[in-house]
Amino acid sequence: MEGNQLFPVFIKLNSIHTLLVGAGPVGLEKLTAILGNSPEANVTVIALEVLPGVKQLAEKHERLSILTREFDPSDLDGVDLVVAATNNDELNQQIREEADRRNLLVNFADKPDLCNFYLGSIVKKGDLKIAISTNGKSPTIAKRLKEVLNDSLPEEINDTLQNMQALRNTLNGDFAAKVKKLNAVTSSLVDGKGERTSRANLKWLIWSAIVFSFAIVVAVFWHKEPEFQTYIANLNPMFYWFLIGGFIFAMIDGAIGMSYGVTSTSFSLAMGVPPASASMGVHLSEILSNGIAGWMHYRFGNVNWKLFKLLLIPGIIGAVTGAYLLSSLEHYSNYTKPVVSLYTLILGCVILSKAYQVNRKKAVQNGKIKKISLLGLFGGFIDAVGGGGWGSIVLSSLIAGGRNARFSLGTVKITRFFIALMSSLTFITMLNGAHWEAVAGLVIGSALASPIAAKVSNKISAKTIMVSVGVLVILVSLRSIINFILKLV
CATH class of the missing domain: 3.40.50.720 (NAD(P)-binding Rossmann-like Domain)
Structure with a gap:
């Protein structure tokens, strides 16, 4: 046989x-x-x-x-x-x-x-254990399948398993009745109806939010900035610099999953854009790119919805608060700029240190972070004030806490869309004027990069990119801080 x-x-x-x-x-x-x-x-x-x-x-x-x-x-x-x-x-x-x-x-x-x-090779997720056998033909194939399943199955599947056990313990009736009830509860895992419904709702929500937000942006720009029309006909050369910069920074973000905000903000500050306007440009450009990225992650099943719910509302509250505070201090940009530059300097050092942790497994994993909502609140606030940091802070913390990297990235990307949306609306409402050429350049440049960033990222060394980004951000931030100190002297 x-x-x-x-x-x-x-x-x-x-x-x-x-x-x-x-x-x-x-x-x-x-x-x-x-x-x-x-x-x-x-x-x-x-x-x-x-x-x-x-x-x-x-x-x-x-x-x-x-x-x-x-x-x-x-x-x-x-x-x-x-x-x-x-x-x-x-x-x-x-x-x-x-x-x-x-x-x-x-x-x-x-x-x-x-x-x-x-x-056989074993895949273990809490109480779930899967054994793989190749009938002794190829242990290497078994190991490769183990790696695939380890990456594909989220750590949170054990939570689902525990919930199913708790549900099973509450069921009454004979064995057949219990099986029928449990089959009904888990049917969405195989028939895809629940997933298709959720996917359709999420798709409608994301694209409606994108269209709605850009409609508001255009309307507010047209109303608050009389010269907005002339910018379209006679674009400032700064637009092209930010167009190129937005494209490059989005490509970097696609390769390492973070640093778009910090690189864009550092570049904006170096070009003379005030902190609030810089942060607004970053968040406006991230609406479309993160909406697309979040949607793609959802299509591939990379979103942890329990984690999404814990991050979303606190993250929005923190982002709106940070955007409101920074916009209120726009008249004091000469003083807030070095503070933001100090923040980007710290993030640059963080990125540089993480470059040497790529592909390096920790001997001991820390316990999972319990206070997810506080992490979201802090990450959203710092992200709005500093023009970036949601990925660097939240994603890094989740992965360092032992959570699945792929599901953490997908969840952080899709929540980032809503964080960017609410931050942008707050900035637009608060600011009477802005560097629209810089904002437009970042928006268009990052949107152009989004569809191809993932393909290009597979051919570039993540460590090389992270080292280059870290060094660049540190140098630009130091330049801004030194210039501020020299003015005081």
Whole structure:
């Protein structure tokens, strides 16, 4: 018969005795997999040479014992499961024969013909565990599938699992009635009706908000700025500089998921644009780009809606408050400008430090951030005051707290759309005049970059971009601060 005929089972290793023969690199890998899935497993390791990593595991797990000696057939007495991680063919054959005499299941590293069970690749999300088997044909394929599933399944799926258990415990009736109810609750996961409805509603909301916001922008510009019409016919050369800048900064943001605000604000300040007008230009340009990005992330299922709800309202409150405060101080731009420059200087240092953490896994993950709403409130306020920082602050904090990077990015992008929208409306309402050529350049430049940023970002080193951005932002911010100090002197 063709195909994989293995029967998958999940074993309670804490209730049986497992023997591991071999404590080299392969033995350490096998032992790490065993204890990673069953920390309370009762395991005995037998080997002539033992790697330090194996000894370190023994210090952390009380039920792990090490015997530094040769294997003896009597070692199989009282054992329930055997894993052999040796490169000695004679020893492997001896272990298989002795195990068969005792009717023991045994696994051999890289010896599928000798095995009567395999250790598959495991995807673990809380209480959810998925085992992958290639029937011993290709462990590499199993590992790759593990990586795909680890990235695709959100950590929050365990929350859903716990909620389903709680619902199950409240159900009454016989087994068939319970199954029918649970099937009805989870039907949206497979039939897509609920997702299609939500997607249609979100699409309508985002595009309506984009059209509405730009209609307000044009109406207010036309009413408050008598010279607005002349700008269209006789554009200031600054428009072209900001058009190019907006395009480049949006491309950078597409590559590393952050820094559009800080780079745009630093550039605006260096070009002589006051902080409030600079922040307004940044947020106006982000309405369309983040609306498109957020919509695309939603289409690919990259949004954590529980996280979205926790961030959205506090983020909007913080952003509106920050925009109102900064606009009120527009007449004191000579003093607020160095403060904002100091902020962008700090963010530049943060970006530079993160450049050297790319592809570097932390040995210890911090616990997930609990006060998401406070993070959103702070991120929204700082983002409006400093012209950027929502991604640098909120996204970085979520990822550093152990949340899934892809879902965090998608959620931050879609909330960023609403943050940018409300900040922009506040700035427009508060400011009597602005550098429209700079604003228009950023808006058009970033919109042009949005559709192609993701494709280009895959071909550029994120670390190289982050280092370049960090250094550039630091230099521009220092220049602004130094000029302010020289004026005082």
